[in-house]
Amino acid sequence: MQENYDVVVVGSGLGGLTAANIMARNGYRVLLAEQHFQLGGLATYFRRRHHIFDVALHGFPVGMQKSFRKYWGKGFSDRISQVKKIVFDNPQFQLTTTFDTEDFTRHLTETFRVPRAQVDGFFAELKSMNYYDDQSEPTRSLFQRHFPDRPDVWRLLMEPITYANGSTLDEPAISYGIVFGNFMSKGVYTFIGGTDLMLDMMAAELRANGAEIATRALVERIIVDGGRVRGVVINGKEIGAKAVISNGNLLNTVQDLVGEEHFAAEYLAGFRQVRVSNSSCQVYFGIRPGERLADIGDLLFTSTHPVFDSAAICARKVTSRTYSVYYPAIRPGTDQYTIVASMNGWYDDWAGYSKEEYRAAKEALIEDTFAALENYVPDIRAICDYTEAATPKTFQRYTLHRNGASFGTKFDGLRYSMNLHEQIGGLFHTGSVGIIMSGWLGTVNYGVMAANEADKFLTANR
Numbered sequence: 088m089q090e091n092y093d094v095v096v097v098g099s100g101l102g103g104l105t106a107a108n109i110m111a112r113n114g115y116r117v118l119l120a121e122q123h124f125q126l127g128g129l130a131t132y133f134r135r136r137h138h139i140f141d142v143a144l145h146g147f148p149v150g151m152q153k154s155f156r157k158y159w160g161k162g163f164s165d166r167i168s169q170v171k172k173i174v175f176d177n178p179q180f181q182l183t184t185t186f187d188t189e190d191f192t193r194h195l196t197e198t199f200r201v202p203r204a205q206v207d208g209f210f211a212e213l214k215s216m217n218y219y220d221d222q223s224e225p226t227r228s229l230f231q232r233h234f235p236d237r238p239d240v241w242r243l244l245m246e247p248i249t250y251a252n253g254s255t256l257d258e259p260a261i262s263y264g265i266v267f268g269n270f271m272s273k274g275v276y277t278f279i280g281g282t283d284l285m286l287d288m289m290a291a292e293l294r295a296n297g298a299e300i301a302t303r304a305l306v307e308r309i310i311v312d313g314g315r316v317r318g319v320v321i322n323g324k325e326i327g328a329k330a331v332i333s334n335g336n337l338l339n340t341v342q343d344l345v346g347e348e349h350f351a352a353e354y355l356a357g358f359r360q361v362r363v364s365n366s367s368c369q370v371y372f373g374i375r376p377g378e379r380l381a382d383i384g385d386l387l388f389t390s391t392h393p394v395f396d397s398a399a400i401c402a403r404k405v406t407s408r409t410y411s412v413y414y415p416a417i418r419p420g421t422d423q424y425t426i427v428a429s430m431n432g433w434y435d436d437w438a439g440y441s442k443e444e445y446r447a448a449k450e451a452l453i454e455d456t457f458a459a460l461e462n463y464v465p466d467i468r469a470i471c472d473y474t475e476a477a478t479p480k481t482f483q484r485y486t487l488h489r490n491g492a493s494f495g496t497k498f499d500g501l502r503y504s505m506n507l508h509e510q511i512g513g514l515f516h517t518g519s520v521g522i523i524m525s526g527w528l529g530t531v532n533y534g535v536m537a538a539n540e541a542d543k544f545l546t547a548n549r
């Protein structure tokens with residue numbers, strides 16, 4: 088690491104990686120500092136024996152194609168490919184869909200017998216939503232207006248979004264509508280080559296554009312002088328920076344890295360109310376080389392709970408699981424099959440265990456997931472040669488997100504993230520906030536927005 092940079096980016100999640108790339112392309116001297124030994128943040132992977140497990144590559148909207156092409160290059164966008172078989176299995180319905188407006192309209196009119204005009208009206212409203220619109224209407228009332236007293240339809244529309252980001256029916260309709268509408272435009276997509284290839288390509292692109300990447304580089308503090316950023320402390324060493332873009336959790340950024348004493352009382356009063364999202368549990372299954380998995384779908388949203396219930400989806404007693412199935416086509420030229428089961432969870436449900444209890448709880452999680460997966464892959468125990476579990480503690484440990492939050496902050500965090508630079512000159516935040524700026528597409532786009540703001544600041548303060 089040098090003594091000084093134009094900009095230090097704290098954290099290499101998709102928001103940080105993208106912000107660093109834009110700043111480097113614009114000719115700034117950039118340091119990307121990541122505390123982990125690996126890049127990607129939540130959007131990462133890990134190797135165990137002959138398996139590669141993707142942590143958060145389950146699906147993103149088609150908008151990633153355009154964002155990748157513009158902000159990373161054609162080599163990235165060309166690898167984006169549709170995930171075509173999405174399965175729902177719960178006590179209210181079983182169906183297979185391509186998860187786009189056309190196929191959902193077919194299901195809503197034919198399977199759920201909703202009049203066509205009602206369905207069209209709902210999708211038309213989703214299309215017209217913007218993140219700066221009025222937030223007062225909750226999702227519950229949006230559904231009640233379009234599909235009154237149809238809990239089965241609500242489940243179809245809401246459950247996959249709750250599985251992904253923990254949204255509830257009481258949160259703003261626009262945060263639900265924008266995320267769901269993005270998927271509905273053309274379905275669900277993935278990155279051919281897997282997260283490992285994508286991150287290798289990103290590191291190469293960053294270096295080609297002149298950015299420096301430091302891993303195992305914990306930013307301990309963001310130095311603020313006279314209301315303005317002056318640098319950071321990384322692993323005990325002071326590094327000068329004219330601007331800092333933090334990709335760390337918003338709460339950690341304000342309270343731990345900068346310190347509340349540097350913020351106005353008005354900002355803090357609202358900021359302290361900002362809630363973080365729930366966390367996740369995952370169970371990873373590696374299929375023994377030479378074994379094959381039948382095609383059971385790419386993404387399976389399963390639940391044994393009688394109705395849609397966002398609290399039950401996050402409960403310690405698991406009733407809902409999303410399986411992502413990775414066939415060899417994801418990593419062409421290999422014969423690797425893996426399955427990742429994702430469950431929502433709360434940090435506090437896992438935090439109080441002793442070491443032995445924690446280990447036993449993880450074993451039980453693996454065992455329960457095996458039993459549930461047998462409904463879809465009857466011989467899973469015979470063909471699987473590796474399992475491992477992650478809990479909210481795991482997510483906190485590897486990303487430092489407060490309470491292992493999988494999607495940063497709830498909607499209320501958005502304005503405090505976007506207005507950070509009004510509090511501290513030269514300090515910008517990017518990364519999971521407000522549901523809309525979360526997920527692969529949201530964080531890549533938010534990385535660009537943060538870089539543009541930092542660019543404006545540096546240009547004005549030359």
Ligand SMILES: Cc1cc2nc3c(=O)[nH]c(=O)nc-3n(C[C@H](O)[C@H](O)[C@H](O)COP(=O)(O)OP(=O)(O)OC[C@H]3O[C@@H](n4cnc5c(N)ncnc54)[C@H](O)[C@@H]3O)c2cc1C
Binds near residue numbers: 103482
């Ligand atoms: C289980 C799971 C499944 C998901 N599935 C999907 C999906 O299918 N589709 C989708 O669109 N989204 C999915 N997501 C969400 C998506 O992965 C995230 O919203 C997105 O990757 C977050 O990016 P980010 O820019 O906020 O950074 P993060 O991924 O949060 O990364 C922040 C980075 O900053 C680093 N950092 C923090 N503090 C410091 C510090 N002080 N010094 C140095 N480094 C620091 C961390 O180590 C980390 O690498 C999933 C998330 C989870 C948890």
